[in-house]
Amino acid sequence: MKRWKKKRSFKIQNSGMNPKGFHPSQIKFYVILLPLVIVMLLPIVFIISHAFKPPDELFAYPPQFFVTNPTLKNFSDLFTKMGSSGVPISRYLFNSVLITIVTIAASIVVSTTAAYALSKKRFKLKQVLFAINTVALMFVPIAVTIPRFLIIDRLHLMDTFAVHILPWLAIPVGLFLLKQFIDVIPDEVIEAAQIDGASDVVIYRSIILPMIKPAIATIAILTFQATWNNADISTMYINTESLKTFAFYLGTLTSTTTGANAVAGQGIAAAASLIMFLPNLIIFVLLQSQVMSTMSHSGLKG
Amino acid sequence: MTADTTAEAKSMAIGPTSMAAKPKGRLGKWAEREGSAYAFLSMYALMFIIFIIVPVLVAFLLSFTAFDTIQPPTYNGLRNYVVLLTQDDIFMKYVLPNTIEFAVIVGPGGYVMAFMLAWILAQLPKIPRTILALILYSPSMTTAVAMSVVWLTLFSGDQNGYLNSFLLGNGVIQEPIQWLQSPQYLMPIMIIVTLWSSMGVGFLAMLAGILEVNPELYEAGSLDGISNRFQEIVHITIPSMKPQMMFGAVMAIVATFQAGAIGVTLSGANPTPQYAGQLIVNHIEDYGFLRYEMGYAAAVSVVLLLMVLLFSRFANRLFGSTE
Numbered sequence: 001m002k003r004w005k006k007k008r009s010f011k012i013q014n015s016g017m018n019p020k021g022f023h024p025s026q027i028k029f030y031v032i033l034l035p036l037v038i039v040m041l042l043p044i045v046f047i048i049s050h051a052f053k054p055p056d057e058l059f060a061y062p063p064q065f066f067v068t069n070p071t072l073k074n075f076s077d078l079f080t081k082m083g084s085s086g087v088p089i090s091r092y093l094f095n096s097v098l099i100t101i102v103t104i105a106a107s108i109v110v111s112t113t114a115a116y117a118l119s120k121k122r123f124k125l126k127q128v129l130f131a132i133n134t135v136a137l138m139f140v141p142i143a144v145t146i147p148r149f150l151i152i153d154r155l156h157l158m159d160t161f162a163v164h165i166l167p168w169l170a171i172p173v174g175l176f177l178l179k180q181f182i183d184v185i186p187d188e189v190i191e192a193a194q195i196d197g198a199s200d201v202v203i204y205r206s207i208i209l210p211m212i213k214p215a216i217a218t219i220a221i222l223t224f225q226a227t228w229n230n231a232d233i234s235t236m237y238i239n240t241e242s243l244k245t246f247a248f249y250l251g252t253l254t255s256t257t258t259g260a261n262a263v264a265g266q267g268i269a270a271a272a273s274l275i276m277f278l279p280n281l282i283i284f285v286l287l288q289s290q291v292m293s294t295m296s297h298s299g300l301k302g
Numbered sequence: 303m304t305a306d307t308t309a310e311a312k313s314m315a316i317g318p319t320s321m322a323a324k325p326k327g328r329l330g331k332w333a334e335r336e337g338s339a340y341a342f343l344s345m346y347a348l349m350f351i352i353f354i355i356v357p358v359l360v361a362f363l364l365s366f367t368a369f370d371t372i373q374p375p376t377y378n379g380l381r382n383y384v385v386l387l388t389q390d391d392i393f394m395k396y397v398l399p400n401t402i403e404f405a406v407i408v409g410p411g412g413y414v415m416a417f418m419l420a421w422i423l424a425q426l427p428k429i430p431r432t433i434l435a436l437i438l439y440s441p442s443m444t445t446a447v448a449m450s451v452v453w454l455t456l457f458s459g460d461q462n463g464y465l466n467s468f469l470l471g472n473g474v475i476q477e478p479i480q481w482l483q484s485p486q487y488l489m490p491i492m493i494i495v496t497l498w499s500s501m502g503v504g505f506l507a508m509l510a511g512i513l514e515v516n517p518e519l520y521e522a523g524s525l526d527g528i529s530n531r532f533q534e535i536v537h538i539t540i541p542s543m544k545p546q547m548m549f550g551a552v553m554a555i556v557a558t559f560q561a562g563a564i565g566v567t568l569s570g571a572n573p574t575p576q577y578a579g580q581l582i583v584n585h586i587e588d589y590g591f592l593r594y595e596m597g598y599a600a601a602v603s604v605v606l607l608l609m610v611l612l613f614s615r616f617a618n619r620l621f622g623s624t625e
Contacts, residue, residue, distance in 0.1 A: 016520060017424050018513050029422045030430075036419075037437050040498065043452045044440060050455070062467045063455075114346030121339035129343070136354055137552050138614045140559045142583050143606040146590040146599050147360035148353065155352070170349035173503070173553075200338045222503070229445040250448065269451045280443035288436060295503075295510035299545025300552060 044277070051075070051267075051274040058267050074271035081268060087241045089249065093275075096246040099164045100228045107223040108216055110169045115178035116204050120190055130179065134300070136172040145236075152237055163237045164245070168226050174219045180297040181215035182208060214290035215297075221287055225280060250276055358607065364600035371594050382601035393602075396577035397585045400489065401609075404581055405558050407493050409613065412500035413554040417547075419501065420509040421535065435509060442502035450567050453495060457481040457568070482568050485578030492568060492579050496561045504553030511546030515539055544621045551617035559583070559610055582606050 019026070050058070052070035079089055117123075118130050141148070148167070157163040185208065193203050209216070234248035253269040284291070340347075365382055369375035386393055419438060423431050456464045459480035466478040481487045515538070523538045540547060565579025566572045572588055574580050580588075582602060590599035 017515065017517060019425065019427050021427055026426055029425055033419075033422060033434055037434055040441055040501075041437055043449065043456075043498070044444075046456070047449070047452050050451070059462070061462055062471060063462055063464050065464065110345045110349065113342045117339045117342035121336075121342065123336035123339040126339075129347075133350075136350070138556060138610050139354055139358070140556055140606065140610055142560050142562060143586070143603045143610075144357035144361050145586065146596055146603065147357035147364065150360065150596075151352065151356055166349060167353045170346055170353055172350075172354070175346060200342065204342070225443060229448065231445075247445070247448070251450075253451075266451070266455070273448045273451045276448040277444055281440060284439070284443060285436065288432065291506060292510055295507045295546075296514050298503075298507040298510065298549045299543075300549035 047270065047273050047277060050270040053267065053270070055267060058270075074267040075275075078268045078271045078275075087244075089246075089272075091242055092244060092246040092249040095164075095243065096228060099161075099245060100224060103165045103168050103227045104220050104223045106165060107169050107171065107174065108219055111171065111174045111178055111219055112209065112212070112216065113204065115175055115182055116208050118175070118179045119182035120185075120187070120208075121200075133172050133175055137176060137300070139172060141167075149236060158237055159239050159243065161243060164227070164230075164233050164243075167233070168223060171219075171222060171226070174222055176300075177218055177294055177298060178212065178215045180299070181212050181294055184297060185211050214293045217287040217290035218294040221283060221291060224283055228279060229276065246272070247276060361600045361603045361607070364597050365604045367597040367600075369596040369600075371596055375597060378597070382598050385598070386601055386605065392573075392577060392580070393585060396580050397582055400577075400580055401562075401582045403489065404493060404496075404562075405609075405613070408496045408500065408561065409554055409558040412497050412558070413504070413551060415497070416501055416505040416550060416554070417508055420505055420512055421539065423509055424512040435506070438501045439506060441499040442505075444499060449495075449499075453491075453568055454482070457491060459483060482570075483575050485576040488565060488569055488574060488579040492564050495568070496558075496564055500554070500557060502553060502557060504550035504557075507546050507553070508543070508550045511543035511550075512539060514546075515542045548617060548621040551621060552614055555610060555613045555617065559606065582609070 046065065049065065049067045051074055052072070053067045054069055054071045054073060057064060057067060057069065081089060118126060118133075152158060152163055157166065189207060190203055193207055198207075229247055231245065231247040231251045234244035235251070238244050238248075250269065250272045253265050253272060364375060366377060366379060367375035368378045368381075423435055423438075426434070458464070458466065459478060459482065461467060461470060461478045463478065463481070465481065466475070469475045470478065479487065481491060519538050519542060520534065523534060528534055528537060559582075562581040562583025565574045565581060566584055566587075569575055569579060572584050572592070574584065583606070586599050586602045586606065589595045589602065
């Protein structure tokens with residue numbers, strides 16, 4: 001009996017779910033994962049390697065995957081190049097950075113206030129509104145491109161800075177994750193503050209916000225990915241070249257319909273792609289532990 | 303309702319200072335009790351209505367009209383739907399089969415892959431797990447736009463394309479293949495590219511879900527006669543994380559239908575070569591923005607939204623908990 005117990009506890013500690021350390025039984029998992037991870041990683045390694053290739057390597061035959069003589073020429077070319085109608089690249093980049101920062105800040109305020117109300121306030125329509133938001137998780141924005149276009153036109157948002165920001169403020173997944181996270185905060189904490197005479201605004205600002213930092217980080221990432229990578233808004237709703245985003249500019253570089261660009265601008269396009277991708281990676285690496293702790297509250301009851 | 307009475311009791315308990323300050327009418331009382339909740343909700347609700355609710359309603363209404371964006375819409379009943387089902391050869395012959403093929407492989411395929419990878423990762427120690435999860439997740443951070451330079455170079459149709467060069471060099475093929483322009487290769491490439499980037503939020507949620515399963519359940523299970531890992535997944539892991547499975551499923555379904563633009567990005571044309579990569583999303587854009595038949599495009603949009611709902615209902619049947 002004693003020996004059996006010892007064996008069991010050994011097994012739990014070093015194999016099975018969430019093990020503490022390495023165990024030979026894990027080797028099979030590494031054997032399965034590693035080839036897959038390498039395949040998943042290849043396009044990303046390629047984009048990094050490609051961005052630093054000098055022209056002769058970009059068009060070498062046979063093509064080579066890895067860069068041999070890395071150069072920053074593609075990046076300097078990118079920044080000295082003018083966009084199609086004389087707008088400097090730095091302008092697109094500036095627009096993207098500004099839009100992304102403003103959208104993230106606004107989206108955090110908009111969705112945390114709503115999530116606080118849906119989680120902790122008591123009102124008649126609470127369940128109904130949360131259910132509507134849950135159905136909206138299944139909302140596919142691309143399906144309603146046309147009505148959205150008509151609405152944005154009617155609201156005179158065409159060709160404005162605001163049209164980059166407003167459509168991203170209501171993200172049903174974001175509200176859902178935040179609400180689930182706030183649910184975990186015990187009601188007693190809030191009741192105690194109410195007895196001390198704290199108003200809703202004070203409760204929201206000094207109790208709720210500090211306790212939901214991981215969920216806020218997650219919203220920030222989701223919003224970041226939605227806005228920073230977005231080229232559609234510039235394509236559809238913006239006519240003024242100087243209001244368009246970097247993602248849009250990248251699209252014009254690689255678009256096959258514009259012909260010659262696809263070959264001549266390949267180095268520049270690779271450099272721009274890397275600039276597009278890197279911030280995604282950096283932000284996620286910095287915030288990944290917060291994201292994981294949010295995700296453990298992500299359960300969706302049917 | 304009980305929630306209401308407790309809310310009232312609570313606001314009473316806060317003290318007479320706030321309640322009895324000034325006499326109020328019915329509306330005033332309501333504002334006192336629920337006003338701040340709605341105030342907190344207002345900004346989100348406004349954006350939600352403008353950019354989600356109204357577009358869906360407008361799509362629904364427009365689908366019963368003929369609308370070319372210049373003349374005001376005119377009601378034409380169910381005509382759009384009838385045409386879609388009986389006369390739109392391209393929809394029936396290419397778009398619908400393509401969408402179903404794409405959705406069935408990428409949706410459930412990507413979902414099962416995400417679960418299996420999460421399950422394997424959960425059995426590794428924290429540091430390697432975090433690094434590998436990051437690598438698997440990173441493709442989902444890229445977008446079609448940012449990655450098109452990679453795909454266009456890898457699958458380039460001349461002998462300089464990486465895939466062609468590799469296959470030519472190994473003697474697998476004699477002539478370079480026009481990967482992105484040939485109808486028989488476009489769809490498989492779209493599927494591979496989309497699967498590659500499908501380890502997203504749902505994957506992370508499932509990983510977190512598996513890690514949260516109470517380890518004592520596995521012990522109890524092994525005492526109850528569960529003998530292999532497959533039984534363990536079916537009888538313990540999945541039932542204990544149904545809500546996360548459901549969340550992952552919804553994310554997978556949405557991502558699948560949202561990924562529709564990939565064929566146009568890869569081939570550089572809408573319609574895609576011989577409609578080989580034409581998905582329902584491209585069909586909507588084709589009619590809406592190239593032909594300006596907005597009413598018809600709206601009907602196709604409604605069909606797309608219904609497809610998403612249908613798939614989600616199916617996922618709900620599998621993982622919905624009856625609480």
